[in-house]
Amino acid sequence: MSDKYVVVGAGIVGLYTTYSLITRLHLNPADVTVLAEYLPGDQSTFYTSPWAGGNFSCISPDDPQTLKFDKFTYTNLAKLQKTLGGKECGLDQRESTEFWDYQPEAAKIKSLSSYLQDWKVLPKSELPDGVAYGINYTTWNFNCPNFLANFKKFLESKGVTFHRQKLTHISQAYLPTTKVVLNCTGIGAHDLGGVQDGKVYPTRGQVVVIKAPHIKVNKVRWGRDYATYIIPRPESGDQLVLGGYLQKDNWTGDTFGHETEDILRRTTELLPEILDRPLDIVRIAAGLRPSRHGGVRIEAEKVEDGKILVHNYGASGYGYQAGFGMANEAIDVLIRELNKAKL
Ligand SMILES: Cc1cc2nc3c(=O)[nH]c(=O)nc-3n(C[C@H](O)[C@H](O)[C@H](O)COP(=O)(O)OP(=O)(O)OC[C@H]3O[C@@H](n4cnc5c(N)ncnc54)[C@H](O)[C@@H]3O)c2cc1C
Numbered sequence: 001m002s003d004k005y006v007v008v009g010a011g012i013v014g015l016y017t018t019y020s021l022i023t024r025l026h027l028n029p030a031d032v033t034v035l036a037e038y039l040p041g042d043q044s045t046f047y048t049s050p051w052a053g054g055n056f057s058c059i060s061p062d063d064p065q066t067l068k069f070d071k072f073t074y075t076n077l078a079k080l081q082k083t084l085g086g087k088e089c090g091l092d093q094r095e096s097t098e099f100w101d102y103q104p105e106a107a108k109i110k111s112l113s114s115y116l117q118d119w120k121v122l123p124k125s126e127l128p129d130g131v132a133y134g135i136n137y138t139t140w141n142f143n144c145p146n147f148l149a150n151f152k153k154f155l156e157s158k159g160v161t162f163h164r165q166k167l168t169h170i171s172q173a174y175l176p177t178t179k180v181v182l183n184c185t186g187i188g189a190h191d192l193g194g195v196q197d198g199k200v201y202p203t204r205g206q207v208v209v210i211k212a213p214h215i216k217v218n219k220v221r222w223g224r225d226y227a228t229y230i231i232p233r234p235e236s237g238d239q240l241v242l243g244g245y246l247q248k249d250n251w252t253g254d255t256f257g258h259e260t261e262d263i264l265r266r267t268t269e270l271l272p273e274i275l276d277r278p279l280d281i282v283r284i285a286a287g288l289r290p291s292r293h294g295g296v297r298i299e300a301e302k303v304e305d306g307k308i309l310v311h312n313y314g315a316s317g318y319g320y321q322a323g324f325g326m327a328n329e330a331i332d333v334l335i336r337e338l339n340k341a342k343l
Contacts, residue, residue: 002030002031003031003175003178004032004177004179004180005021005031005032005033005179005180005182006032006033006035006174006178006180006181007032007033007034007035007181007182008034008167008170008173008181008182008184009034009036009184009185009186009188009313010036010038010040010148010152010162011036011038011148011184011186011319012049012144012147012148012151012315012319013184013186013313013315013319013323013326014034014182015034015040015148015151015152015155016323016324016327017182017184017327017330018034018155018160019080019151019155019327020324020327020328020330020331021182021327022155022158022160024331024335025331025334025335028159029155029158029160030159030160030161032159032160032161033160033161033162033163034160034161034162035163035165035167035173036162036163036164036165037164037165037166037167039164040145040148040149040152041145041148044253045252045287045288046187048186048187048287048288048289048290049144049148049186049319049320050144050148050287051144051207051285051286051287052144052287052319052320053142053207053229053231053243053244054141054144054231054320054321055096055139055140055142055218055231055320056074056077056096056139056140056320057096057218057229057321058098058104058108058135058220058222059227059317059318059321060108060317060318060321060322061295062105062107063295064107065296065329066295066296066318067112068325069296069318069323069329070111070112070318070321070322070325071111071114071115071325072324072325072328073320073321073322073323073325074115074116074140074321076324077091077140077324080324083154084150084151084154085150085154087235088235089146089147089150089151089154090142090143090144090146090147090148090149090235091143091234092141092235093117093138093139093140093141094139094141094216094217094218094232094234095118095136095137095138095216095218096136096137096139096218096220097122097134097135097136097219097220098134098135098220098221098222099127099128099131099134099220099221099222100133100134100222101130101131101132101222101223102133102222102224103132103133104222112135112137116137116138116139117138118136118138119136119137120135120136121133121134121135122134131221139218140321141218141231141232141233141234142233142234142320143233143236144320146235146236167192168192169192169193169194170183170193170194170195171193171303174307178307179306179307180307180308180309180310180334181308181309181310182310182312183195183310183311183312183313184313186290186315186319187202187288187290189311189313197313199297199314200290200291200292200313200314201248201249201291201292202248202249202250202251202289202291203246203247203248203288203289203291203316203317204250204251204252204253204286204287204288205243205244205245205246205247205287205289205317206244206245206255206259206260206263206284206285206286207241207242207243207244207263207284207285207286208242208243208260208263208264208284209233209239209240209242209282209284209285210239210240210242210274210279210281210282211237211240211280211282212232212239212240212274212277213238214276214277215230215240215271215273216232217230217232218230218231218232219271221270226246226266227245227246228243228263228270229241229242229244229267230242230267230271230274231243240274242263242264242274243263243267244263245259245263246289246317248291250288251288252286253286253287253288255285255286260284264279289315289317290315290316290319291314291316291317292316295314296312296314296315296326297311297312297313298310298312298326298329298330298333299311300333300334300336300337308337308341310333310334310337311330312326312327312330
């Protein structure tokens with residue numbers, strides 16, 4: 001074992017990045033260490049990944065880079081699912097319907113319609129009151145805690161070491177033989193010494209998880225100032241995630257009764273069939289999406305004596321659905337830096 005390559009962060013972005021690092025660079029996984037304060041299986045307000053819904057939806061912004069990350073992820077998840085052992089890894093496909101109260105950006109629709117499976121634009125007659133546009137397609141659904149745990153198990157089985165450590169400065173990630181550090185610290189990038197990115201801020205979300213074996217589909221409604229979503233969790237004993245909120249710069253992981261009531265009201269209006277069985281609430285939770293003014297940060301930063309640092313954070317509300325593309329981009333950046341170092 002050596003520590004030539006260190007990934008800081010064991011959220012979904014750190015795991016996608018570790019996988020991409022090994023596969024794209026054909027590394028010996030035993031040369032890779034993942035360092036993180038929180039690891040799969042843990043729960044903390046400052047570990048966002050377990051709290052995600054999580055599915056592929058139209059939540060991402062409309063810029064070409066994010067649309068590219070979404071497309072890469074959506075179209076490469078089948079291969080990853082197979083590698084991790086099939087749908088039991090916590091990743092499966094389900095039907096999804098999404099409504100907008102306004103006309104979504106043409107660039108976004110053009111991109112999504114080019115690759116989403118079973119894509120269909122819904123006729124006006126099938127749109128609820130107040131909805132301007134609607135689509136139906138087959139999406140990816142994650143059982144987030146299980147997917148994280150199975151992804152870690154897979155990487156460990158190949159030889160990657162996971163080590164729990166809270167860093168106070170990014171320089172602590174350089175272990176005695178480390179040449180390359182990939183920084184995937186999510187919301188942690190706001191406070192981590194040597195990074196302290198003031199552009200990072202949380203977008204808080206609260207969810208209500210219920211048991212609903214009769215609901216198998218995703219349903220989402222995008223308003224100008226709200227998002228309502230219903231996300232089935234594969235391989236979870238019929239859990240259904242109901243949300244939600246997109247509260248900028250709200251740092252609390254606490255949950256609130258009035259938000260629970262509001263989520264239940266909005267989701268049962270969107271999909272009244274939820275109430276065909278008595279409401280069985282499993283848990284209420286809140287998480288902080290790692291957002292960033294100006295979008296994700298995927299870039300190299302100069303550090304001393306030939307060492308390389310590549311940042312990859314700021315996935316906001318789309319770490320699962322765009323994170324594989326982000327990881328691929330971070331490895332492109334790393335390859336350019338390694339080539340420069342050879343010159
Ligand atoms: C309610 C909710 C619903 C969501 N739904 C979806 C969805 O349906 N689809 C989707 O794609 N996304 C969804 N998201 C967003 C998604 O969860 C995030 O984009 C993603 O989890 C971010 O992953 P990350 O790896 O960047 O951060 P994290 O999961 O927070 O991981 C950061 C890692 O860095 C480590 N770290 C940070 N600082 C330090 C330090 N100083 N020292 C050591 N380690 C450190 C942490 O311990 C952790 O291991 C949702 C989020 C929320 C809150």
